Amino acid sequence: MKKLLLIHPAIAPYLVDQFNHLSEQFDLEVIFIFDNVWNHKFDQSKLMAQLKFKYSYLLKGPHYKGRVFRFGILREIRKSNPDIIIGYEYSFITQYLILLKRLGLIKQKLGSTIDDSIDICHHIQSKIRFFARQNSVHQLDYLVVFTSEVSKYYQDTFKLKEDQIIVSPILQEPERLRSNGEELERIAKQYSQKYQLKGKKVLLFVGRFIPEKALPKFIKTINDFLQEQQKVVLILVGDGEDRQTLETLVREKRLEKTVLLPGRYEGQELYPWYLCASGFVLPSTYEPYGAVVNEALIFGLKTFCSLYAGASSLIDTEKGMLFDPLKEIETVEKFKYFLDSIDIIEEIDMNDKPSLMSNHQEIFIKEWSKLK
Numbered sequence: 407m408k409k410l411l412l413i414h415p416a417i418a419p420y421l422v423d424q425f426n427h428l429s430e431q432f433d434l435e436v437i438f439i440f441d442n443v444w445n446h447k448f449d450q451s452k453l454m455a456q457l458k459f460k461y462s463y464l465l466k467g468p469h470y471k472g473r474v475f476r477f478g479i480l481r482e483i484r485k486s487n488p489d490i491i492i493g494y495e496y497s498f499i500t501q502y503l504i505l506l507k508r509l510g511l512i513k514q515k516l517g518s519t520i521d522d523s524i525d526i527c528h529h530i531q532s533k534i535r536f537f538a539r540q541n542s543v544h545q546l547d548y549l550v551v552f553t554s555e556v557s558k559y560y561q562d563t564f565k566l567k568e569d570q571i572i573v574s575p576i577l578q579e580p581e582r583l584r585s586n587g588e589e590l591e592r593i594a595k596q597y598s599q600k601y602q603l604k605g606k607k608v609l610l611f612v613g614r615f616i617p618e619k620a621l622p623k624f625i626k627t628i629n630d631f632l633q634e635q636q637k638v639v640l641i642l643v644g645d646g647e648d649r650q651t652l653e654t655l656v657r658e659k660r661l662e663k664t665v666l667l668p669g670r671y672e673g674q675e676l677y678p679w680y681l682c683a684s685g686f687v688l689p690s691t692y693e694p695y696g697a698v699v700n701e702a703l704i705f706g707l708k709t710f711c712s713l714y715a716g717a718s719s720l721i722d723t724e725k726g727m728l729f730d731p732l733k734e735i736e737t738v739e740k741f742k743y744f745l746d747s748i749d750i751i752e753e754i755d756m757n758d759k760p761s762l763m764s765n766h767q768e769i770f771i772k773e774w775s776k777l778k
Contacts, residue, residue, distance in 0.1 A: 409433040411488035416440040417453050420697035424577045429459035436461040439476045492517040496538035504545045517548030521694035523716035524555040553719040572773045580704045580761040587756045594678035594754045603751050606637045610683035612698045615646030624689035627734045632664050645670040680705035685748040689731045706759025710744045725762050
């Protein structure tokens, strides 16, 4: 086994299976540079208990919001002595790894995980990132991306070879998320009863309430349609800076019975919400990937997904519908069509919602075997 060292921000629920599968292909070690996801806190003790590889933390060093540098990276590389080192994005840490190699202080092959959707590839968010990308792409031996679209973009734009780019969609095991089904169903029935969901079409959103998710815009776009409906409910599970805006909007539009904000949930308290729903929505105008789409499909939910999300690559006619949240008329028309394709919530039974998620394990193994 080759020894693989990942330097990564922090563990999140959607990375547990991914990293554990990597540990079956490589002698894996992960260095986390935050003790939690900096803008979305998870119960780390529960996540760490599921990890099957060696991990450690580097927490000392300057940082501003999501931009960080950590002291001790070279020391940890020498201690680990890996064959391959994978950083993340075009971050300061990835730039530092490139510098160390150019100076001859490390000899390992280098790569970086790039979370960009195809839309973000074409519309890069800042000049700093543009120049960092220009500087980094040909200095790295490997890029790890989510979709084949993004892989093709890098091949065409930067003349990279296919074997330099690992297409690694988020890998979550349906069996693990759907385990303990009786308990999930019991909690889901409690949610359904509390919010009177039986007999209604329930559209679910899960995530942070932040401007990029475009929830206020989405509600304003479909408001007239919602006002006419007695049997449609939009449930927004999460929290964030846009919460007050959403609460005010719901109150002003008199949508208190139609748009529900039950709060933020995770893990075994979150998954029952998928069982309560008829379909899932992700209306983001900026979304590198959108891991919640994976979870929605695992729990058998068709998804009304923004074409700006990287996870839009998972959606076909059997799994939902894509839409452009910036085009209001199109959004309303497609939303009505999507609602016609999903069922009213009656009895809650997980067996009625088989997973819609494709098995990416073989692709995952094949793509990561490109590391040589």
